[in-house]
Amino acid sequence: MKRNSKFIIAVMLLGIAAAAFAQTGDAAAIVDKSRNRINAATIQTRSRMVITAKDGSTGNRVIDQYSKDGSKGESRVVVEFKHSSNPANITGTRFLTIENSGGNDDQWIFLPSLGKVRRIAASEGSGSFVGTDLSYTDISSANRNTDLDTHRILREEGYQGKPCYVIESTPKDSGYQYSKMVQWIDKANSVNYKIELYDKKGAHVKTLEILKLEEKQGRLSPMVTKMSTLTAGTSTTINVDILQYDGNIPETVFTPRYLETGRP
Amino acid sequence: MKRVLFSLLIAGLILLPENIRADDDFGFDSGGGSSASSPSFSAGSVDVRIGGEVSAELLAFTDDFETVDKIKQGKLGDVFSGALNFSVSGSAADAVINLNLAPVFDGSASPVTIDEAYVRAYFGPVNVEGGVRKLTWGKADSLGPLDVINPLDYTDLTKISDPMDLKIGRPLVHISWGIGNFSKLEGVFVPWFQGHHFATNGRWAPAQITEITGLLSLLPDFNIDDYYKEDRQTLEYAQSGLRFTTTIGSSDMGLQYYYGRLPRPALDASRMSMDYNAYHQVGVDYAQVLFGFNVRAEAAANITEDLKGDKGDIYNPSLAWSLGFDRDLIGGINVNFQATESIRLFHDKIGKDPLVIDTEEGKDITSTRLTLILSKKFFRDQLELKAAGLWDIEEKGFLVMPSIAWIKNDVSVKLSGGIFGGDEDGELGQYRDNHFIKTVLTYRF
Numbered sequence: 154m155k156r157n158s159k160f161i162i163a164v165m166l167l168g169i170a171a172a173a174f175a176q177t178g179d180a181a182a183i184v185d186k187s188r189n190r191i192n193a194a195t196i197q198t199r200s201r202m203v204i205t206a207k208d209g210s211t212g213n214r215v216i217d218q219y220s221k222d223g224s225k226g227e228s229r230v231v232v233e234f235k236h237s238s239n240p241a242n243i244t245g246t247r248f249l250t251i252e253n254s255g256g257n258d259d260q261w262i263f264l265p266s267l268g269k270v271r272r273i274a275a276s277e278g279s280g281s282f283v284g285t286d287l288s289y290t291d292i293s294s295a296n297r298n299t300d301l302d303t304h305r306i307l308r309e310e311g312y313q314g315k316p317c318y319v320i321e322s323t324p325k326d327s328g329y330q331y332s333k334m335v336q337w338i339d340k341a342n343s344v345n346y347k348i349e350l351y352d353k354k355g356a357h358v359k360t361l362e363i364l365k366l367e368e369k370q371g372r373l374s375p376m377v378t379k380m381s382t383l384t385a386g387t388s389t390t391i392n393v394d395i396l397q398y399d400g401n402i403p404e405t406v407f408t409p410r411y412l413e414t415g416r417p
Numbered sequence: 418m419k420r421v422l423f424s425l426l427i428a429g430l431i432l433l434p435e436n437i438r439a440d441d442d443f444g445f446d447s448g449g450g451s452s453a454s455s456p457s458f459s460a461g462s463v464d465v466r467i468g469g470e471v472s473a474e475l476l477a478f479t480d481d482f483e484t485v486d487k488i489k490q491g492k493l494g495d496v497f498s499g500a501l502n503f504s505v506s507g508s509a510a511d512a513v514i515n516l517n518l519a520p521v522f523d524g525s526a527s528p529v530t531i532d533e534a535y536v537r538a539y540f541g542p543v544n545v546e547g548g549v550r551k552l553t554w555g556k557a558d559s560l561g562p563l564d565v566i567n568p569l570d571y572t573d574l575t576k577i578s579d580p581m582d583l584k585i586g587r588p589l590v591h592i593s594w595g596i597g598n599f600s601k602l603e604g605v606f607v608p609w610f611q612g613h614h615f616a617t618n619g620r621w622a623p624a625q626i627t628e629i630t631g632l633l634s635l636l637p638d639f640n641i642d643d644y645y646k647e648d649r650q651t652l653e654y655a656q657s658g659l660r661f662t663t664t665i666g667s668s669d670m671g672l673q674y675y676y677g678r679l680p681r682p683a684l685d686a687s688r689m690s691m692d693y694n695a696y697h698q699v700g701v702d703y704a705q706v707l708f709g710f711n712v713r714a715e716a717a718a719n720i721t722e723d724l725k726g727d728k729g730d731i732y733n734p735s736l737a738w739s740l741g742f743d744r745d746l747i748g749g750i751n752v753n754f755q756a757t758e759s760i761r762l763f764h765d766k767i768g769k770d771p772l773v774i775d776t777e778e779g780k781d782i783t784s785t786r787l788t789l790i791l792s793k794k795f796f797r798d799q800l801e802l803k804a805a806g807l808w809d810i811e812e813k814g815f816l817v818m819p820s821i822a823w824i825k826n827d828v829s830v831k832l833s834g835g836i837f838g839g840d841e842d843g844e845l846g847q848y849r850d851n852h853f854i855k856t857v858l859t860y861r862f
Contacts, residue, residue: 199443204797240827242861271558272669273711280745280794387797417445
């Protein structure tokens with residue numbers, strides 16, 4: 154499990170600690186290290202996403218995720234909404250994503266209302282992910298290939314008392330949802346504490362922040378992360394309630410058949 | 418009905434004690450990780466869930482507002498509808514009971530009907546299901562040629578936008594065998610048969626049916642309502658099928674065979690009766706993401722017993738296909754398109770013999786329907802604008818259904834409408850006076 158985890162795991166991994174690396178890396182190497190440095194055979198999480206509206210009202214989504222690399226090293230992630238506190242219209246929904254190095258990722262979805270597993274496109278771009286402040290692009294951004302952006306170190310400054318590199322990443326593809334991402338990466342442990350996201354007009358529209366880090370099975374792991382949509386005054390806070398590294402996940406979980414039944 | 422609900426409650430209570438698996442269930446093993454809780458589906462534990470929905474709906478037809486008298490006669494629909502869903506999951510089996518609720522004040526029918534009720538048992542890579550079930554075969558989003566197992570309920574076309582709502586659950590046995598991680602062989606056996614449901618009177622009674630039943634109603638013992646409701650509960654009407662699906666690279670594909678009955682009745686004019694024709698279907702399907710488009714395709718050959726096309730009481734063999742795609746376009750507008758066509762074989766034989774009244778006489782050789790759905794969500798999916806359109810090319814009939822829905826967690830409010838048009842003899846155009854508008858408040862739990 155070195156890279157390309159999806160969904161909340163991906164967001165969470167923004168802050169996964171790496172071994173201390175050289176103080177003097179170039180910008181791309183720093184970002185690459187931050188995004189990809191994780192050492193776990195599998196990752197399992199249950200995350201409680203609290204969606205806060207502008208008026209302060211809230212809604213919840215509880216997401217279970219299972220992540221494990223395939224035999225060729227490809228990332229595989231299952232996301233399911235089985236917890237009963239989810240809105241009824243999404244309870245029972247399951248996603249499977251398998252990284253495809255030769256092209257777009259393979260993705261399937263099972264919707265109880267549809268009654269079958271359906272292949273879907275790998276990205277729905279700027280659309281909201283199950284009603285949260287995270288877009289599908291955001292979900293995959295943490296594992297975004299470093300080569301897709303141009304990186305430069307803007308400055309070095311402290312973030313909550315931690316010395317950080319402030320790095321601006323500009324997508325080479327003008328069709329990408331954002332025109333640039335500015336991130337604060339800890340110089341000592343590569344934790345990416347904060348990302349500012351700018352729209353195509355250059356306006357700062359969203360901010361992703363890690364609010365709480367904990368040591369879990371020897372890995373410094375972000376347990377609370379918040380995405381704020383500045384223009385709408387809304388936010389989504391992702392609380393990782395359960396986190397397990399290196400647990401047993403049967404191979405049959407990463408199949409369309411599991412999406413149908415929820416049974417490995 | 419009270420007895421049924423009471424029995425369900427008692428059954429639930431019996432199943433509840435001791436090891437109730439619930440929302441704390443997570444993961445696939447019990448050791449190793451921090452914060453990991455008990456293993457999933459451990460022996461002796463069960464997960465009991467109760468859900469459902471309650472809806473308040475107002476429905477109006479535009480022709481009800483043509484005169485003051487008509488307004489006074491307007492009914493605004495049933496107002497209430499609902500559903501109750503019960504499920505129990507154990508270590509090696511699931512049981513599901515989904516009930517539909519509808520108001521019946523005069524005792525003429527049950528206010529509760531079974532939508533689905535089945536048990537599914539797991540034997541390693543093999544699952545066995547039995548009970549009343551809605552199964553979807555094929556890749557198409559909207560009732561493709563391979564989706565043949567369940568008949569459809571056309572008695573209320575205000576619900577036509579949701580294919581699963583249209584389906585009628587049928588008693589069946591379904592076996593699924595997972596072969597490796599990405600292949601599956603399924604078998605289904607449906608011991609009884611029931612055709613599509615059509616209204617026999619009122620505004621949704623189709624002319625194609627009333628013409629046939631008009632003739633047959635002259636017979637002293639014929640009651641069309643009984644005919645439709647009647648299950649053909651003998652093995653003569655049994656149906657069965659096999660389906661193999663697999664994934665190769667980034668392509669999903671399937672191959673299926675089905676022996677069953679065509680869901681629309683055919684008229685036997687010589688005997689003044691109607692029946693559902695037996696047929697064999699061989700079909701294939703395919704799905705792949707191409708240039709960001711989710712592409713889905715199906716093709717099928719429907720082989721009836723009229724292999725020369727000259728039997729009036731049997732539908733001719735036909736070929737059918739569907740091709741569809743969806744993707745997000747500019748501004749996050751999602752486009753979902755599907756074309757479906759049926760091509761009658763031996764069409765030129767119809768009407769050749771003046772002594773034979775053919776059930777397909779006067780129809781076009783092809784029947785082509787285009788379905789287009791445009792949708793856009795706003796405010797983190799809380800507001801959805803949607804427009805669905807059906808276009809029957811040969812009959813020049815259409816149906817346009819715009820809607821706006823506000824969804825806040827478990828509560829939704831939806832305003833929608835339907836506009837019919839086209840040839841008044843067509844499948845859609847005949848409802849040109851049935852434009853409707855409805856608003857529904859729903860709570861799902």
